[in-house]
Amino acid sequence: MIIQMQGITKEYVVGDEVVRALRGVDLSIKKNEYVAIMGPSGSGKSTLMNIIGCLDTPTDGTYILNGKAVSEMTDDELAEARNKEIGFVFQNFNLLSRSNALHNTELPLIYAGLSKKVRHEKAVAALDAVGLTQRMMHRPNELSGGQRQRVAVARALVNDPAIVLADEPTGNLDSKTGAEIMQLFEHLYEKGNTIILVTHERDIAEHANRVVHILDGSIATDEITESGINRGVR
Amino acid sequence: MQVYESVSLGLSQIRTNKLRSILSLTGILIAVGAVVGLLSLGDGLRNAIVGEFDKIGGTSTIFSSGPSNWYKDSRGQWVRRDWEEYLTYRDIEAIMAATDKVEFVVPHVHVGGPAWNITRRAVSVAGQIVCTAPRYLFGQNLEIEKGRFLSTLDLLNNAKVCVLGYQVAQDLFGPGENPVGQEVRIGSMRYTVVGVTAKKEFFDSNYDDQTIIPITTAQHRILGNDRLNWIRVKVKDPKDVAEVAQIIRTVYRNLHAHGEDFNIQTGEAVLEEINKVILILKIVAGSVAGISLLVGGIGIMNIMLVSVTERTSEIGIRKALGAKRSDILWQFMVEALVLCLLGGILGILLGLGIGSGLAAFIESKTDWIFVGIVSVQMMGLAVGFSLAVGLIFGVYPAWNASRMSPADALRKE
Numbered sequence: 001m002i003i004q005m006q007g008i009t010k011e012y013v014v015g016d017e018v019v020r021a022l023r024g025v026d027l028s029i030k031k032n033e034y035v036a037i038m039g040p041s042g043s044g045k046s047t048l049m050n051i052i053g054c055l056d057t058p059t060d061g062t063y064i065l066n067g068k069a070v071s072e073m074t075d076d077e078l079a080e081a082r083n084k085e086i087g088f089v090f091q092n093f094n095l096l097s098r099s100n101a102l103h104n105t106e107l108p109l110i111y112a113g114l115s116k117k118v119r120h121e122k123a124v125a126a127l128d129a130v131g132l133t134q135r136m137m138h139r140p141n142e143l144s145g146g147q148r149q150r151v152a153v154a155r156a157l158v159n160d161p162a163i164v165l166a167d168e169p170t171g172n173l174d175s176k177t178g179a180e181i182m183q184l185f186e187h188l189y190e191k192g193n194t195i196i197l198v199t200h201e202r203d204i205a206e207h208a209n210r211v212v213h214i215l216d217g218s219i220a221t222d223e224i225t226e227s228g229i230n231r232g233v234r
Numbered sequence: 235m236q237v238y239e240s241v242s243l244g245l246s247q248i249r250t251n252k253l254r255s256i257l258s259l260t261g262i263l264i265a266v267g268a269v270v271g272l273l274s275l276g277d278g279l280r281n282a283i284v285g286e287f288d289k290i291g292g293t294s295t296i297f298s299s300g301p302s303n304w305y306k307d308s309r310g311q312w313v314r315r316d317w318e319e320y321l322t323y324r325d326i327e328a329i330m331a332a333t334d335k336v337e338f339v340v341p342h343v344h345v346g347g348p349a350w351n352i353t354r355r356a357v358s359v360a361g362q363i364v365c366t367a368p369r370y371l372f373g374q375n376l377e378i379e380k381g382r383f384l385s386t387l388d389l390l391n392n393a394k395v396c397v398l399g400y401q402v403a404q405d406l407f408g409p410g411e412n413p414v415g416q417e418v419r420i421g422s423m424r425y426t427v428v429g430v431t432a433k434k435e436f437f438d439s440n441y442d443d444q445t446i447i448p449i450t451t452a453q454h455r456i457l458g459n460d461r462l463n464w465i466r467v468k469v470k471d472p473k474d475v476a477e478v479a480q481i482i483r484t485v486y487r488n489l490h491a492h493g494e495d496f497n498i499q500t501g502e503a504v505l506e507e508i509n510k511v512i513l514i515l516k517i518v519a520g521s522v523a524g525i526s527l528l529v530g531g532i533g534i535m536n537i538m539l540v541s542v543t544e545r546t547s548e549i550g551i552r553k554a555l556g557a558k559r560s561d562i563l564w565q566f567m568v569e570a571l572v573l574c575l576l577g578g579i580l581g582i583l584l585g586l587g588i589g590s591g592l593a594a595f596i597e598s599k600t601d602w603i604f605v606g607i608v609s610v611q612m613m614g615l616a617v618g619f620s621l622a623v624g625l626i627f628g629v630y631p632a633w634n635a636s637r638m639s640p641a642d643a644l645r646k647e
Contacts, residue, residue: 055554055641076558082640083556094551094644098250110239111556155555 001064002162002194003029003052008061010047010217021047022058023217029163029196034189036197036205036225039214046167048214049198053088053165054081066162083111087156091168093148095140101127101151102136108159126154130184146177153184163194170204182207209233240561244568247541248576255573258537261530262577262623263584266616268526270585270608271592272519277607278593280512284505285603293501294337294472295373296479298486299464301495319492321462328485329467335474340373340466342366343452352398352445353419354406361402362444363420365452373466374434376441381414381429388428388448392455396425401442403430420445423455475500527619530577531627538570538631549635550643563636570628571621578620582613 010022021044029035039045050056051063054070057078063070066085073081087108088094095104105123114122127136130150140148149169156164166185170178186207189195197208205211209228213220224233248255287293300320307313326339343365350363364370371383379400388395398406398413407413413427425447434441453460469478479500487493542549549562589606596604 050641053554055644056639076560079553079556079558079561082554088554090644094547094554096548096551098246107552108555111552111558111561159556 001028002031002033002066003027004062004064005051006062008048008051008058008063010044010051010056011059021217022051024061025214025217025219027212027219027222029194031162032189032192032194034185034195034197034207034209034228036199036208036211037214038199038202038205038211040200043214044217045198045200045214047217049165049167049196052163052196053086054078079111083108084159085162087159087161087164089149089152089156089164089166089169091171093140093145093152093172095148095151095155097140100137100139101132101143101154104140104151105155105158108155112159122158123154126158127151129157130154144177145173146180149173149177149181150184153181153188157188157193163196164188165196165198167198168200169197170199170201178204237564240564240568241572243565244572247569248572251541254537258533259573259577259580261533262527262574262620263530263581265523265527265530266578266581266620267584267588269520269523269619270582270612270616271588271606272523273516273612274585274589274606274608275592275596276512276516276519277609277612278589278605279515280509281607282602282604283508283512287501287505287508293505294469294475295501296467296469296475296482296498297464297500297504298467298482298496298498300461301492301497305495317492319490319495321465321496322460323462325462325485325489326465328489329482332485333478333481335470335478337468337470338369338372340367340369340468341449341462342370342464342466343449343457343461344463345452345456350420350445352402352406354416357406359402359405361399362440363452364444364446365449366446367449369468370446373468374441376434377432379430379432380412381427383429383431384446384448389450392450392453393448394423394425394451394455395428395448396420397429397431397446398427399431399442399444399446400433402445403427420447421456472501475502527623531574531623534570534573534624535627535631537573538566538628539634541569542566542631542635545635546638546643549638550640550645553638553640554644559636562638563632566632566635567625567628570632571624574620574624574628575617578617581620582608582616585616 005025005027008022008025009020012019012021025048037045037048047056051058054065054073057073058071061071065081068081070078070081096107102123105126106119109119109122124136127133130153132147132150132154135143135147140151143151164185169185170181173181182204185195185197195208197205199205206225207227208225209231210223210233211225212222298321301315303315303318304312305315323341326341329339330336345363345365349360351358352361366384367389368384368386370376371378381397383397384395387393396418398418403413406418407416413430416427417424418427419425431441431446449462467478467482469475479498482498483494483496486496490496552562586608589608593604593606596602
């Protein structure tokens with residue numbers, strides 16, 4: 001198991017009110033799974049993604065990521081988990097606008113403490129893998145939306161994370177470019193990566209083998225998709 | 235993350251926001267410039283004063299005088315003495331007999347004042363009367379322009395002769411006439427002018443306004459006693475000043491019932507006093523400059539706070555990719571430190587400019603040799619101070635940045 005969640009709750013205090021964003025989520029994800037998390041806005045889907053991505057900690061419950069208990073981690077340990085275990089792909093790309101594609105891709109490696117030479121090699125290889133060899137020295141504003149998201153994917157993969165966590169990765173792309181990015185994820189999955197896709201679009205979720213529906217802070221349904229059945233997942 | 239990464243990140247941040255960076259480091263630049271400029275002038279002033287001081291004998295001189303009539307008792311109250319002690323010619327002879335390390339001794343007597351009228355025919359000028367001995371000429375590094383200085387014979391005879399200061403001679407005789415051999419009246423007595431001293435300026439330049447008469451003439455013809463107000467001992471080798479001062483003390487103790495109450499002051503001690511005054515000046519100037527450093531620091535903090543708010547999403551991205559709190563903290567700290575360091579280094583250059591400019595201005599207004607002095611320590615201090623300002627005023631914004639929750643920071647656009 002890469003992800004083991006049990007009784008995860010998350011409460012926010014907004015003014016005098018306590019908002020219960022997650023009300024006891026149990027979720028397990030194995031290595032090389034392709035899971036989509038779906039739900040309408042306000043369902044707790046984003047909160048769950050933040051917790052999975054170690055960007056936030058649960059109020060209660062246990063979360064074990066790749067054998068380590070996230071719920072008991074310190075700030076620095078969380079940072080390390082984000083660095084080593086998670087590769088993020090965001091809806092709005094979240095690239096550093098003043099840095100070129102290569103430097104953006106290198107960022108996780110800088111925080112991993114790798115030497116300049118190794119960083120350069122790995123980043124070039126990662127950009128190569130997403131087909132951006134020719135555009136390494138371009139800044140995000142000199143790249144198309146699809147190219148930016150490819151940089152983000154390269155950055156997500158560069159430090160060999162346990163899971164790739166993509167939050168509405170096609171949300172800001174036209175359908176053709178979106179399809180290209182989804183193909184890229186497919187490819188990553190086939191190479192053995194574990195992919196978690198957070199989306200509210202059913203046809204995007206259909207790419208995954210398994211769809212988890214979140215409603216009002218709990219898991220409503222957890223089922224194998226058609227693609228999953230086609231790929232022989234049980 | 236390595237320090238190198240933080241530094242290069244901070245530098246690139248400063249490069250991309252050139253105008254803002256320049257504006258924010260201007261505060262530090264001006265403050266450090268002011269500190270360096272003022273302190274260099276302080277040291278220059280000290281050197282100029284010491285230079286002037288050396289012209290009148292400097293550190294190889296020992297002043298001594300009888301005890302003052304008033305003293306502080308054990309309760310800290312000023313009380314008039316019921317006994318009197320004063321220096322006489324006997325003390326000078328004893329000092330000369332006690333050591334061969336003394337080059338010469340100059341006695342001095344006050345004849346009241348501050349000003350006496352020196353009159354020639356209908357023209358009268360007010361001036362100070364100095365009652366002394368032939369050695370005074372060398373003791374004060376004075377030079378004779380016309381005629382001669384006082385002689386030993388003048389002293390033996392209580393002669394009614396005088397040497398006029400440069401300005402006194404100008405005022406009484408004008409440029410065309412030779413005063414030597416002529417008569418002037420000081421108070422009610424007539425004196426023959428035997429010489430005129432050359433022009434000499436020292437601080438308020440009273441050398442040119444004084445009139446010198448033999449000390450014995452003052453004692454026997456004006457005052458009617460043998461008192462000396464103070465004597466100046468010039469030591470051959472400045473190294474021996476402390477030793478000679480000790481000998482003088484012993485002489486006074488042997489010759490007087492209250493010899494230990496006599497004042498003995500070395501040039502060294504005078505220098506110390508000068509240093510104290512300069513130190514106070516430097517502290518005052520430094521405090522003023524320190525306030526501007528504070529203002530500069532607040533400017534840096536302001537810019538850093540804006541920069542942190544502006545780059546919230548960048549902080550979120552970096553944290554999501556594995557930046558620890560300390561990484562973010564250092565990124566912003568380095569930015570503040572580099573800004574302040576740059577400001578400090580440019581400020582030193584500005585300060586050098588200010589210092590040498592003002593020094594040249596002072597030189598043009600006085601005849602002092604005035605050079606602003608900037609020591610390596612001072613530059614180190616200036617750089618250290620600006621780094622401290624960066625540290626103090628950068629830490630709060632950087633701390634703010636490092637404490638941001640990555641989820642919240644990412645949500646902001």
